[in-house]
Amino acid sequence: MGPVSTEITVQGHFTAWIPAERATVSIVVGFDGPERSSVLSSVTAAVQTVTSSIAPLHDPQDGPVTWWSSDRIRVWAQRPWNTEGKQLAPVHHASIAVSVKFKDFDALAEWLTEAATVPGVQVSGIEWALTQARRTSVTTEVRSRAVKGAADKARVFAQAIGASDVRAVAISDPGMLGVRSTADTTSPATMRAAASTGSGGGDRVLDFTPEDIEVSVSVDARFEAS
Known part of the structure; x- marks a missing residue:
């Protein structure tokens, strides 16, 4: 045996x-107000300011921005209620989400510091990652x-x-x-x-x-x- x-x-x-080797920052540019045309105009102008600051930094290989994208504009309206139970006039909303991927974290900090001062910009978060x-x-x-x-x-x-x-x-x-x-x-x-x-x-x-x-x-x- x-x-x-x-x-x-x-x-x-x-x-x-x-x-981490990459950082993708997500921001939302949004406005609301009583006039739909004014809200749309404000969002369009703010997004133009933001994207204009991204373009000079964008280089898929060398960075500091290796990729970025923006969603289509979202537009909606709602009629709020006051404390007396009365429905008020419509409030119009518009927003666009923008994502920007950085390989240079110092450049990310500098860019986001400036972008955050643009009216209507809110930072949603940052996702850190390795390259594939x-x-x-x-x-x-x-x-x-x-x-x-x-x-x-x-x-x-x-x-x-x-x-x-x-x-x-x-x-x-x-x-x-x-x-x-x-x-x-x-x-x-x-x-x-x-x-x-x-x-x-x-x-x-x-x-x-x-x-x-x-x-x-x-x-x-x-x-x-x-």
């Missing part, structure tokens, strides 16, 4: 934190380390029961070996931008301090130890 083997099923996990090439290479490395982590864990388990020979028989994404586990995740880029102003009477400049981007992978693995 040959040596008795023991089945070991483990999960490997690895996380890397990578500095960088994300692919990092994910490959993280997956490899997750597998190595699973193998190291299996060897520790085997040593604890006196087994010295450990052989991998299956490696998969989480949940595919018939065991319940957390899902394989390569997390979307999530960053926090902190806006602050300098002291004194100088020009206001927004200071964005991005956190690193988390890239995380889990794998399930099955081994035989004897």
Whole structure:
């Protein structure tokens, strides 16, 4: 009779934190008022000011702006009610969303500081990300380390029961070996931008301090130890 083997099923996990390489800022230009034509005119003028400031910065390869877009104008009206329950005259609304992707974060801060002073502009948020090439290479490395982590864990388990020979028989994404586990995740880029102003009477400049981007992978693995 040959040596008795023991089945070991483990999960490997690895996380890397990578500095962001791109930042996409989203803004909305919007106005409201009693006259539809006036509202439309105000939005059109403000968007023209914003897009005119983007154009000189746009270069798909060198940046600082690598891409930008604007949505179609949205126009709607509503009739509000006063505190006495009376419906008032219509209020007209118009807005346009604009997204701008930067590779230079200093340029982003400078541009957004100026854009925020344009009447009607509101900052919706900033999404931080890696380039696709960088994300692919990092994910490959993280997956490899997750597998190595699973193998190291299996060897520790085997040593604890006196087994010295450990052989991998299956490696998969989480949940595919018939065991319940957390899902394989390569997390979307999530960053926090902190806006602050300098002291004194100088020009206001927004200071964005991005956190690193988390890239995380889990794998399930099955081994035989004897």
